[in-house]
Amino acid sequence: xxxxxxxxxxxxxxxxxxxxxxxxxxxxxxxxxxxxxxxxxxxxxxxxxxxxxxxxxxxxxxxxxxxxxxxxxxxxxxxxxxxxxxxxxxxxxxxxxxxxxxxxxxxxxxxxxxxxxxxxxxxxxxxxxxxxxxxxxxxxxxxxxxxxxxxxxxxxxxxxxxxxxxxxxxxxxxxxxxxxxxxxxxxxxxxxxxxxxxxxxxxxxxxxxxxxxxxxxxxxxxxxxxxxxxxxxxxxxxxxxxxxxxxxxxxxxxxxxxxxxxxxxxxxxxxxxxxxxxxxxxxxxxxxxxxxxxxxxxxxxxxxxxxxxxxxxxxxxxxxxxxxxxxxxxxxxxxxxxxxxxxxxxxxxxxxxxxxxxxxxxxxxxxxxxxxxxxxxxxxxxxxxxxxxxxxxxxxxxx
Numbered sequence: 001x002x003x004x005x006x007x008x009x010x011x012x013x014x015x016x017x018x019x020x021x022x023x024x025x026x027x028x029x030x031x032x033x034x035x036x037x038x039x040x041x042x043x044x045x046x047x048x049x050x051x052x053x054x055x056x057x058x059x060x061x062x063x064x065x066x067x068x069x070x071x072x073x074x075x076x077x078x079x080x081x082x083x084x085x086x087x088x089x090x091x092x093x094x095x096x097x098x099x100x101x102x103x104x105x106x107x108x109x110x111x112x113x114x115x116x117x118x119x120x121x122x123x124x125x126x127x128x129x130x131x132x133x134x135x136x137x138x139x140x141x142x143x144x145x146x147x148x149x150x151x152x153x154x155x156x157x158x159x160x161x162x163x164x165x166x167x168x169x170x171x172x173x174x175x176x177x178x179x180x181x182x183x184x185x186x187x188x189x190x191x192x193x194x195x196x197x198x199x200x201x202x203x204x205x206x207x208x209x210x211x212x213x214x215x216x217x218x219x220x221x222x223x224x225x226x227x228x229x230x231x232x233x234x235x236x237x238x239x240x241x242x243x244x245x246x247x248x249x250x251x252x253x254x255x256x257x258x259x260x261x262x263x264x265x266x267x268x269x270x271x272x273x274x275x276x277x278x279x280x281x282x283x284x285x286x287x288x289x290x291x292x293x294x295x296x297x298x299x300x301x302x303x304x305x306x307x308x309x310x311x312x313x314x315x316x317x318x319x320x321x322x323x324x325x326x327x328x329x330x331x332x333x334x335x336x337x338x339x340x341x342x343x344x345x346x347x348x349x350x351x352x353x354x355x356x357x358x359x360x361x362x363x364x365x366x367x368x369x370x371x372x373x374x375x376x377x378x379x380x381x382x383x384x385x386x387x388x389x390x391x392x393x394x395x396x397x398x399x
Contacts, residue, residue, distance in 0.1 A: 032314055048354055061096050085115070095110070154218070163228075179198070180228035222260075232304060263289045270294040306358070320364060365377055
């Protein structure tokens with residue numbers, strides 16, 4: 001469905017008459033006042049990640065293996081040139097991130113579940129990252145060109161879960177990539193294995209000279225002992241990485257990965273096995289890091305972004321994450337490097353929230369995970385959309 005509205009990209013104000021049943025918004029009271037969540041796109045197939053192009057249009061991945069551009073609420077045709085993916089279980093086409101110089105280079109990064117044959121392996125799948133050029137045409141379409149796999153896990157397995165796969169770009173242009181332990185918990189403590197980790201690579205896949213590289217660690221590794229991190233963001237003020245990751249039954253975590261640190265999974269955790277039996281050796285142990293915050297019961301956090309801009313002045317510098325099993329979003333109240341509280345947002349109202357972003361207009365955008373999914377724009381009630389065009393920079397030139 002095309003949503004008619006004013007403005008460009010995700011800033012379109014939806015006209016209720018174009019929506020079935022006339023129900024086009026959800027509302028709630030929050031610490032920032034009354035919030036409204038408006039549908040700005042729908043009909044997506046398990047969308048996994050959202051990025052805003054410089055002109056305000058949305059670039060969205062779908063786990064089934066397609067990527068689309070959304071303009072004024074209209075969902076575009078699949079973009080050609082995306083890599084082959086294993087769209088099974090939790091695998092598929094996953095994150096997308098724009099290179100810092102995207103406005104001139106058109107360069108993007110995609111993470112995905114790569115089939116064994118594409119990686120020259122005999123069986124299984126693993127997380128991979130492709131760099132490519134997004135070539136935009138004058139008709140509003142696009143295609144990928146010059147695709148190159150710059151990273152892949154070093155051990156593929158038949159498992160179809162715990163791919164991790166968020167990409168966060170550091171202030172120095174290097175890439176942090178989160179990797180789940182693929183449902184094999186012991187891999188998170190094997191320092192020769194890239195599973196259950198955060199890795200740090202250069203824009204071309206090279207290994208930065210200042211990676212920590214403790215004795216025995218694979219050179220790509222930044223931190224280990226992670227279960228399944230599905231949200232990652234870099235704080236612009238100091239380049240510090242923050243992630244959220246899934247626990248088992250309880251024990252979801254907010255972490256601030258430090259170079260060369262071990263975050264404990266599965267030796268320590270605040271959760272238990274799905275059977276109810278304990279996991280590991282308790283909740284703390286010398287040499288293993290504590291989370292900044294944990295959830296019990298789980299919310300299955302996914303997507304992570306810092307709040308910035310004029311729409312939410314009281315939340316400036318706080319984190320927002322989505323919740324899959326929790327069917328919620330959560331504001332994580334930050335004071336420096338400490339979590340001092342959390343606030344659920346739209347709990348049970350929007351669906352399974354897979355990704356969250358702050359748009360060029362300062363609003364929060366929530367990507368819902370379902371077979372016919374929506375993207376919501378969330379802003380204080382009664383606040384009109386700010387014109388994105390005032391701050392937009394030109395899209396990269398057409399080929």
